Every structure is written in C-alpha cells, then in structure tokens.
Amino acid sequence: MEQVFGYARRILKEVGSEKVDYSNEGCLVSVQGLTATDELLCDADFNFRFTNCAKIKRAVEMYQWVESSTTEERDTPGGGKDKVTTYSYDMRWVGTHNDSSTFHDSYYQNQNPPFPIGDRELVAMRVSLGAFSLTKKLISQMVDWRAANELPPSCFAAGRSFRQQGSSGVYMTNLEGQPQLGDMRVTFQQVECGNATVLALQHDNSFTELSYAMIPKRCSWPWSPPPAKVDLSQPLLEHGKDSLPTNPCCCIGNCIQSGEELNELAEAHLSAGEMMGRAEGKQKCIHLGLLTLGYFMFFIGFLLQFQFVPTLFRIVPWIGTWVQYFGNAVAFVGAFFCGCFWWSGTLAFSWLFSRPIRAILLFSFATAMVAVPTVLSQGH
Numbered sequence: 001m002e003q004v005f006g007y008a009r010r011i012l013k014e015v016g017s018e019k020v021d022y023s024n025e026g027c028l029v030s031v032q033g034l035t036a037t038d039e040l041l042c043d044a045d046f047n048f049r050f051t052n053c054a055k056i057k058r059a060v061e062m063y064q065w066v067e068s069s070t071t072e073e074r075d076t077p078g079g080g081k082d083k084v085t086t087y088s089y090d091m092r093w094v095g096t097h098n099d100s101s102t103f104h105d106s107y108y109q110n111q112n113p114p115f116p117i118g119d120r121e122l123v124a125m126r127v128s129l130g131a132f133s134l135t136k137k138l139i140s141q142m143v144d145w146r147a148a149n150e151l152p153p154s155c156f157a158a159g160r161s162f163r164q165q166g167s168s169g170v171y172m173t174n175l176e177g178q179p180q181l182g183d184m185r186v187t188f189q190q191v192e193c194g195n196a197t198v199l200a201l202q203h204d205n206s207f208t209e210l211s212y213a214m215i216p217k218r219c220s221w222p223w224s225p226p227p228a229k230v231d232l233s234q235p236l237l238e239h240g241k242d243s244l245p246t247n248p249c250c251c252i253g254n255c256i257q258s259g260e261e262l263n264e265l266a267e268a269h270l271s272a273g274e275m276m277g278r279a280e281g282k283q284k285c286i287h288l289g290l291l292t293l294g295y296f297m298f299f300i301g302f303l304l305q306f307q308f309v310p311t312l313f314r315i316v317p318w319i320g321t322w323v324q325y326f327g328n329a330v331a332f333v334g335a336f337f338c339g340c341f342w343w344s345g346t347l348a349f350s351w352l353f354s355r356p357i358r359a360i361l362l363f364s365f366a367t368a369m370v371a372v373p374t375v376l377s378q379g380h
Helices: 002-011 136-140 248-257 272-306 308-315 320-350 356-379
Strands: 013-015 028-036 040-043 048-051 053-075 081-094 120-123 154-157 160-164 170-172 184-192 195-203 206-208 264-266
Touching: 002 272, 040 053, 040 120, 048 053, 160 184, 195 272, 264 272, 272 308, 272 320, 308 320, 320 356
Parallel strands: 013 028
Antiparallel strands: 028 195, 040 048, 053 081, 053 120, 053 184, 154 160, 160 170, 170 184, 195 206, 195 264
C-alpha cells in the first residue's frame, strides 16, 4: 500500500476537465468537473424516462403474509426434553414473493398473490466528466441515490393503477387507510449527474487505474525523481522473468499488494490531496479488516481445538458441566496467546524484507506471548 501511494503522491497533478491535454497520457491526474450523459434511461413497465441520470432503480414490494417460527426446549415428565415450534403470521411489506404454499398453517396457504413486476436497475453506458469519458468502473462508484421526485402523480403498470405518495418517488396501489393483502409499493431512485472529482491515470480522453504492477521497481527514488508518467503501451511494468519474486516473503507481499489500485471517483469537488486521503483511508480500512480477520481465524482455530478436551468431560455426572466450563475458560486464554503468537509471527515473516523494523517488533511481540506465560508459571 505504501508503494502505491508513495509513488502516486510524487507524480499526482491537478488538471482541468474543460479540455483534454494529451501530453498527460499516463499521468496520475485529479480532475474536477460536472458529469453528464445524453442517454435516456427508460423504465418500459411504467413508461418513465430519466434524463441526465447515470443510474436509476426501482424497488418493488408487496403486502403479504409472512410466517415466523420460534423453537424452544421443554422438559418432559420422563426427564427428557422436547422441542416445540410455535408458528405466527402477520402481514408485512416484502421485497420478494413469499411462497405461502409451504406455510405450516393451512389457513394461510396459497393466499399471497404472485409478483407481477420485479426490481430493476439501469446504468448509463456513456457518462462524461467535462471533455473526458468515464469508464464503467468509475460510473459504478456513482452511488448518490436520491428519490426520483420529478415523476407524474399517477401511472398504470402490470394491469394496476399506481399513485405517487407526495413527491417522494414512491408509488402505491392503495393510498387510503391500511394496506391490504396484495397491495404494491414501488420506490424509484436515481443518481443524477453533477459535481464529481476523479483520481486516476489519464488514458486518451478517459481514465484507467494505477495498479501496484505499474509501480517502478528498480528506480532509486526518493533520492532521484521517479518517472512522471506510466507507459501505458506496456501491459504491465517490469513484467517478465526478472520481476518474479524469488522468496516466500516477496510472494506473500506481492499477492497482498497486487489488488491495490488508484481509480477513485467522488461525487463532489475535492482537491487532489483530499482525493488521496480519501483513497488511502479506504485502503487502510480494508487492510485493517484483513489483519483483524486473520487474527480471528487463528484464534477460533485454536479455540475449537482446545475446547475438544473439556467437552469430553460433559458426560461425567454432576461435575461434568463445571469441568467443561472451567476447561473452556483455560482454552480461551490458551487460544488468545497462541493466536497472538502465530498471527504476529506470520505477519512479521511476510514483512521481513519489505518492512524489517515492523517485522522485528512483531517477532518481539510473538516471543513475548510465549515468554510471559512461561515466566509467570515458573514464578508460581
């Protein structure tokens, strides 16, 4: 992550969106402007047309019977236990067809009518940012969904008449009183074109991502300036036999960093520094999430192994559950220390060559996870 953002900060430049400067080919650019599209997004079922929208979607709900069940264990006169399931029914707004033919109570079976129409989402293929064209990846990052409030007050679709609830983009078949079985509610939302900022490599009159594979691997920066642009005529920089990792640590590092890239769109006017901070914050969250997931995988794995032995004592009359309880507490502590040791050791090994100081600190922490319990046990 540090390599991608370190190189990006050195070559980043802000450019205008009014005109494409082809001398910036392969440069990391931050571009502010207004998005626009000449496509008409049409919902054929409702005969609605949306102009200057990058995306539209409709969410369809129906008022239906829903079955709920709760299961509890009850003691039997003979000393055993029985499982008793209780079923309840109520009507709710549901976004998919709830098949009532499988309901436990025959009174409610086959009462829910079928869905005449379903959800739908449409995305414009041609969206521009000033003189630039946005790629599908950048269009997918336009997620400022808002109510489509400039629609007609009523419409007719799938053999039913709908009326809009105020100007919220929500259409219902019944606006009077309590909803009835089979009533429908359709919500329309749109992503309108507007202010936007893009952080990506310029490629012709569009953009492409700056990936980890494009970072120069053999230049002497920070002591000498890095290349100011990426040669997009090559599929990948440093691609070949000489660029293959030669040790396990490099393999792990390359696998982790291979998915890192800069290809950001914000639906607001932001400076180049703000865009970099936004992208870096997102990557840090992902990185922290993966580290946390890795630790819990170690912890849960050891916990399941250590809890096996206390479970065997459960069959012992009277004291079995107490032995299992205290055994599980010991297993929890053991899993914590073992998880910390192997998580720290694995992370330190993967960082040994790229971040030696961090690796040494993690190796020290891993050693402490073994040394501290050992010293405490000898002291007692």
